[in-house]
Amino acid sequence: xxxxASYDVSTLTRAGxxxxxxxxxxxxxxxxxxxxxxxxIEVDQMQYEQLERxxxxxxxxxxxxxxxxxxxxxxxxxxxxxxxxxxTDFDKPLIV
Numbered sequence: 090x091x092x093x094a095s096y097d098v099s100t101l102t103r104a105g106x107x108x109x110x111x112x113x114x115x116x117x118x119x120x121x122x123x124x125x126x127x128x129x130i131e132v133d134q135m136q137y138e139q140l141e142r143x144x145x146x147x148x149x150x151x152x153x154x155x156x157x158x159x160x161x162x163x164x165x166x167x168x169x170x171x172x173x174x175x176x177t178d179f180d181k182p183l184i185v
Contacts, residue, residue, distance in 0.1 A: 090131070090132060090133070090134070090137065090159055090161070091129060091130070091131055091159075091160040092120075092129075092130045092131075092132055092137060092140070092157055092160070093128070093129060093157070093158040093160065094116055094120070094127070094128045094140070094155070094156070094157055094158075095155075096116075096144070096148070096153065096154065097126060097153060097154045098112055098126075098152075098153045099152040099153055105149075105153075108147055108149065112144060112147050112148060113126075115140070115143050115144055116128040116130070116144075119136070120132075137157075
């Protein structure tokens with residue numbers, strides 16, 4: 090399934106800036122950044138639950154926000170993109 094994860098972490102304190110870095114690293118490990126605090130993440134149900142647990146363990150629910158969008162349309166209808174960002178198609182062979 091394709092998940093869109095977005096977050097807003099308060100960075101007014103040193104602890105908040107550290108939380109922001111930890112949240113970003115978790116998301117970077119699992120998916121690709123499409124905007125500063127927005128990630129596209131392709132996961133199965135178990136990976137999704139793990140991602141949710143890890144992120145909830147990092148954020149401060151009184152100061153931060155975290156949102157997940159589960160996209161359920163057929164793959165070719167999920168995303169329209171415009172502009173200069175071109176996402177990676179993880180279903181195609183990756184050449185490094």
